[in-house]
Amino acid sequence: MKIGWIGVGRMGLPMVLRLLHAGYAPMVWNRTFDKAAPLAAQGATVVHRLGDLRGADVVFTMLATGRSVLDVCVGPDGLAGGGAKRTPGIVVDCSTIGMDESRELRSRLAARGVEYLAAPVSGNPRCVVAGKLSSVVSGSAQAMLKVRPLIEAYSGRGMAYVGEGELARVCKIAHNVLLAATITNLFEVILIAQKAGISRHAFLQFINSSVIGSMFTQYKSSALVNLDWTTTFTVGGLLKDIDLGLQSAHALGVSAPITAAVREVFQAHLGVAALRPDAREYLQKDFAAMFETMAAAAGITPVSENLAVPTGLEPPPDERPTNQRAGR
Secondary structure (H helix, E strand, C coil): CCEEEECCCCCHHHHHHHHHHCCCCCEEECCCHHHHHHHHHHCCEECCCHHHHCCCCEEEECCCCHHHHHHHHHCCCCCCCCCCCCCCCEEEECCCCCHHHHHHHHHHHHHCCCEEEECCEECCHHHHHCCCEEEEEEECHHHHHHHHHHHHHHHEEEEEEEECCCHHHHHHHHHHHHHHHHHHHHHHHHHHHHHCCCCHHHHHHHHHCCCCCCHHHHHHHHHHHHCCCCCCCEHHHHHHHHHHHHHHHHHHCCCCHHHHHHHHHHHHHHHHHCCCCCHHHHCCCEHHHHHHHHHHHCCCCCCCCCCCCCCCCCCCHHHCCCCCCCCC
16 A cells, blocks of 8 residues: 655654554655655655645544644545545544544545545553553444554554444543543542652552553553653643533533533642642643642642653663664
8 A cells, every 4th residue: 555644743754654664665755855854864755846745545634623634635635625636535533532533534524436434543652652552443344444554554453443423532532531531530539648748659569550551541640740741631621521521422412520620629739739930831731630730739839859750651672662673
């Protein structure tokens, strides 16, 4: 298959590297050419024009906004724009975009004879590198089968196919709602333990070795022990998904009182953070920074424990993307 890829930002770059490591040679386009150029040395074909990808069998997109995805796919100069004489066979969008945007994209691509798969992912760039990204896919089952090996190559943990239409978007929203509820409750129990005199490190070590521990609690442990708010996802971004989850729940007649309560915790954090002199920068930090707001409400001023904590995302040697590919 001729493979195209659009977008080599924080997530797109390591995903392309995993495809290269698996022996594929995608054509890559990025709005800022210089960010994609180094991939040429690793086996990718970096193109200057978006139109160079129109002849691909499949094109993947990993972009920041739904508007950007629509623009590169069906905009005037897009893959399947009105003036395009050739179009890709399949477009696979890995971005996190809204349901309405995804429906519009599906409809407009279908009008040009292009199959479309919604394929949002769960994980951050470190998950990609560690081979622990997961994907959920919806759309044509026939199209999914054609590209499944590619999705599994960059995912590491495989993919789940959930049916037609935008069902993958529903899964991603539900996933992020659960993530928000999990981290909020984790903050609460850490603060109970800390106020009783237990170090965060010791408590999280116990949680991670217990039946309730997870990949998520493990890789967030280092951040919570050392108060490292390096961004993987902002509070504002997660709050947007909570709102989408509540809207979906109401539309489907599902009661979601826990999600509603979690939303108020996030909203309270935004209010507190807005009073800080560095509010603009602080609100771009990781959503785990909410721990500081909840700690203050509990009468605790947390300090870093300055301990090395494994994240569980350290890739095994044979899973690390490298500059070497078979035959090179």
